[in-house]
Amino acid sequence: MNPKLEIFSQGEEVITGQTVDTNAAWLSQQVVPMGFTVTRHTAVGDRLDDLIALLREISTRADCCLCTGGLGPTTDDLTAEAVAKAFDLPLEFDGIAFGQVKRFFEHRNRPMPESNRKQAMFPKGAKRIDNEWGTAPGFSLQAGRCWFAFMPGVPSEMRHLFLETIQPKLVSRFTLQPGKLITIKTVGIGESDIQQRINSIEIPTQVQLGFRAGPDDVQTKLLFPHDYPEAAMAALVSELAGQIGDTVFAIDRVGDATGDLVFVIDQLMNAGGHTLAIAETASQGLLAAKCIGSQWLLETRYEQSLESLGQKLGVTVNANDLMATAQAMAVKIQKTSAADFVLVQLYAGDNKTFHDKDKSIFLYNTLLTGDGFHQTIHSVAGPIKRKQNQAALLALDLLRRYLQHKEL
Amino acid sequence: MNPKLEIFSQGEEVITGQTVDTNAAWLSQQVVPMGFTVTRHTAVGDRLDDLIALLREISTRADCCLCTGGLGPTTDDLTAEAVAKAFDLPLEFDGIAFGQVKRFFEHRNRPMPESNRKQAMFPKGAKRIDNEWGTAPGFSLQAGRCWFAFMPGVPSEMRHLFLETIQPKLVSRFTLQPGKLITIKTVGIGESDIQQRINSIEIPTQVQLGFRAGPDDVQTKLLFPHDYPEAAMAALVSELAGQIGDTVFAIDRVGDATGDLVFVIDQLMNAGGHTLAIAETASQGLLAAKCIGSQWLLETRYEQSLESLGQKLGVTVNANDLMATAQAMAVKIQKTSAADFVLVQLYAGDNKTFHDKDKSIFLYNTLLTGDGFHQTIHSVAGPIKRKQNQAALLALDLLRRYLQHKEL
Numbered sequence: 097m098n099p100k101l102e103i104f105s106q107g108e109e110v111i112t113g114q115t116v117d118t119n120a121a122w123l124s125q126q127v128v129p130m131g132f133t134v135t136r137h138t139a140v141g142d143r144l145d146d147l148i149a150l151l152r153e154i155s156t157r158a159d160c161c162l163c164t165g166g167l168g169p170t171t172d173d174l175t176a177e178a179v180a181k182a183f184d185l186p187l188e189f190d191g192i193a194f195g196q197v198k199r200f201f202e203h204r205n206r207p208m209p210e211s212n213r214k215q216a217m218f219p220k221g222a223k224r225i226d227n228e229w230g231t232a233p234g235f236s237l238q239a240g241r242c243w244f245a246f247m248p249g250v251p252s253e254m255r256h257l258f259l260e261t262i263q264p265k266l267v268s269r270f271t272l273q274p275g276k277l278i279t280i281k282t283v284g285i286g287e288s289d290i291q292q293r294i295n296s297i298e299i300p301t302q303v304q305l306g307f308r309a310g311p312d313d314v315q316t317k318l319l320f321p322h323d324y325p326e327a328a329m330a331a332l333v334s335e336l337a338g339q340i341g342d343t344v345f346a347i348d349r350v351g352d353a354t355g356d357l358v359f360v361i362d363q364l365m366n367a368g369g370h371t372l373a374i375a376e377t378a379s380q381g382l383l384a385a386k387c388i389g390s391q392w393l394l395e396t397r398y399e400q401s402l403e404s405l406g407q408k409l410g411v412t413v414n415a416n417d418l419m420a421t422a423q424a425m426a427v428k429i430q431k432t433s434a435a436d437f438v439l440v441q442l443y444a445g446d447n448k449t450f451h452d453k454d455k456s457i458f459l460y461n462t463l464l465t466g467d468g469f470h471q472t473i474h475s476v477a478g479p480i481k482r483k484q485n486q487a488a489l490l491a492l493d494l495l496r497r498y499l500q501h502k503e504l
Numbered sequence: 505m506n507p508k509l510e511i512f513s514q515g516e517e518v519i520t521g522q523t524v525d526t527n528a529a530w531l532s533q534q535v536v537p538m539g540f541t542v543t544r545h546t547a548v549g550d551r552l553d554d555l556i557a558l559l560r561e562i563s564t565r566a567d568c569c570l571c572t573g574g575l576g577p578t579t580d581d582l583t584a585e586a587v588a589k590a591f592d593l594p595l596e597f598d599g600i601a602f603g604q605v606k607r608f609f610e611h612r613n614r615p616m617p618e619s620n621r622k623q624a625m626f627p628k629g630a631k632r633i634d635n636e637w638g639t640a641p642g643f644s645l646q647a648g649r650c651w652f653a654f655m656p657g658v659p660s661e662m663r664h665l666f667l668e669t670i671q672p673k674l675v676s677r678f679t680l681q682p683g684k685l686i687t688i689k690t691v692g693i694g695e696s697d698i699q700q701r702i703n704s705i706e707i708p709t710q711v712q713l714g715f716r717a718g719p720d721d722v723q724t725k726l727l728f729p730h731d732y733p734e735a736a737m738a739a740l741v742s743e744l745a746g747q748i749g750d751t752v753f754a755i756d757r758v759g760d761a762t763g764d765l766v767f768v769i770d771q772l773m774n775a776g777g778h779t780l781a782i783a784e785t786a787s788q789g790l791l792a793a794k795c796i797g798s799q800w801l802l803e804t805r806y807e808q809s810l811e812s813l814g815q816k817l818g819v820t821v822n823a824n825d826l827m828a829t830a831q832a833m834a835v836k837i838q839k840t841s842a843a844d845f846v847l848v849q850l851y852a853g854d855n856k857t858f859h860d861k862d863k864s865i866f867l868y869n870t871l872l873t874g875d876g877f878h879q880t881i882h883s884v885a886g887p888i889k890r891k892q893n894q895a896a897l898l899a900l901d902l903l904r905r906y907l908q909h910k911e912l
Contacts, residue, residue, distance in 0.1 A: 395812070
């Protein structure tokens with residue numbers, strides 16, 4: 097049996113919807129592969145009674161609870177007080193914590209209000225968790241059945257604190273049988289298409305299959321039990337990836353940092369010593385923007401009017417053959433650019449079609465490299481921002497597939 | 505006393521962190537200005553016992569509960585069963601709901617599995633909520649102290665259903681004293697700077713002040729009680745906006761759709777019949793990308809090398825005077841472009857500085873219009889993607905301030 101874990105977020109800004117609670121999802125993503133079963137996420141505001149009631153509930157039904165928020169020096173800090181009242185533990189002064197809170201104010205050249213002294217007060221028996229990335233320290237303690245860890249609510253601080261301090265503690269405190277998580281990353285294919293493609297493959301019941309569709313990729317996630325044979329795991333992953341086809345741009349294991357599509361392209365462009373010039377239309381700058389900071393991207397241009405782009409490049413636009421037009425433009429760009437690759441993205445469809453979420457546009461992508469032209473055509477529908485994003489991703493994916501396979 | 509409302513999300517994908525639960529935050533944003541006090545968000549997975557326990561808890565402590573998830577026809581639909589068991593209500597067949605579920609499968613040309621029949625089973629006394637935007641219908645029912653509404657978990661379906669069906673029901677069922685929400689939107693200023701600027705203004709205790717810092721703006725939110733005098737409200741808002749200064753690009757009331765910075769610019773550019781050409785560096789395409797679909801944006805260009813950009817434009821780059829360089833570039837671009845406005849964004853700092861999150865770059869924005877040059881200089885730090893985004897926003901904001909004030 098996996099230990100039961102709950103996640104609890106404190107803050108008026110969460111409960112009133114001013115902040116989307118991304119901490120809970122992020123923490124779940126960390127602890128599920130570690131071997132915990134997450135049973136609940138709860139968020140409450142800054143009301144002491146609610147906090148006390150919730151802490152007591154959790155202490156009877158969970159083995160572990162990760163808590164975020166309610167520790168910051170500039171907001172009402174109710175967490176320590178609520179814990180003290182919930183479990184009948186007196187608050188005790190912690191000199192080291194007090195120094196940390198004081199330094200926070202010193203660094204900002206502000207006098208420390210007397211009220212902040214209470215941030216150095218922890219319930220008896222609690223262990224301080226130092227927070228070198230931000231404001232006040234956190235703390236942990238065992239209450240009833242449950243081991244609680246209290247962390248700050250600022251996502252960047254919380255993530256650092258979790259990875260550096262809490263995660264090692266969890267590993268040593270609990271008997272865990274971590275699963276093995278594999279992520280197959282794709283672009284240019286929807287979740288339901290993936291499901292259809294892998295429908296014929298039988299997935300053992302002890303393997304958890306899940307999907308995560310983000311704006312920039314669709315991830316097929318497989319969580320294997322800790323004792324699943326390595327060879328069988330590799331075979332299943334390779335069978336699934338084969339069925340999904342060449343839309344797969346990366347397969348990650350836990351701990352891998354393969355990253356997103358641009359990360360994959362970045363590695364390949366740098367390894368090959370290539371450089372790129374872009375002309376884009378439907379993506380309107382977003383194609384270049386996604387490659388921010390890449391040394392290999394030398395230039396991009398966008399013109400709203402295809403005729404005006406053609407004029408400046410000295411190319412006659414043939415609306416009935418955008419592939420030929422894109423090829424001619426790529427050749428012209430190569431002549432004035434220092435880049436050895438040229439990527440031209442054109443689209444067919446008038447401005448009304450582009451804005452209409454119920455209508456599709458056709459994308460014509462042309463990549464010119466040392467060994468000639470490589471081209472793809474796609475149809476994209478949806479709101480204009482989706483069309484823009486897909487246009488950028490599908491053009492990048494043409495580059496990725498050329499670099500990974502050198503054949504299209 | 506405002507009625508107490510809880511929000512409850514069901515689904516393994518939420519509890520395991522595969523999905524960030526944006527539904528809870530969205531629903532809170534809707535119901536808080538309506539006059540509810542949100543006391544808890546809870547998420548549980550697809551375990552029947554957990555669901556039953558949670559439903560019982562909520563029925564004793566909340567006046568209203570909005571539930572999402574657990575209704576889809578292709579996943580385990582435990583909600584109706586859990587409600588039936590929690591409150592001892594037999595499940596009853598609903599012919600109209602059955603027709604809706606059947607049509608879902610017919611539209612997809614798939615046979616309806618026998619198991620889906622249970623989706624037309626509702627606890628005795630429940631009222632069906634038709635869902636014309638998706639799959640299975642929802643339902644509502646009173647249990648103990650609490651009125652429950654069960655909606656699908658797909659955000660777009662849930663939002664439609666809430667706005668069209670649930671919200672009117674809430675208004676008629678509960679005695680609400682809706683507050684008045686005012687949002688002051690700014691760009692180019694941080695939350696803590698805003699706080700400092702408005703520090704001297706006394707905000708009455710019955711007015712709730714909050715901040716929401718997104719990537720593209722910082723929103724200062726004021727929630728006034730329903731009976732707050734209109735004149736006093738207007739005076740306070742105008743005093744606050746005055747203190748925050750010309751970084752304010754919009755002030756919204758509930759129901760306004762002023763939108764984001766680009767929306768504001770869009771209105772002004774179209775009203776004035778203006779068009780724009782851009783040359784961008786640090787934003788690397790993102791400046792143009794943010795204006796997706798705008799008729800007034802005619803072209804953008806990006807070159808990694810400032811020298812190469814200068815060469816192509818016939819401008820000698822003076823690294824010690826990027827303002828003069830940007831002016832010269834704007835003049836050249838105006839000559840070859842059909843646009844009457846030209847926006848040039850350059851930055852000082854080498855590539856290493858750009859990548860280093862602890863180092864700042866300086867942005868030089870130049871806007872050339874019929875009445876001359878308008879310029880701003882900014883220093884931006886942080887990770888490269890933040891620098892990129894700020895570069896795009898600050899250049900757009902120069903355009904916005906020119907259009908709103910015609911003086912800088």
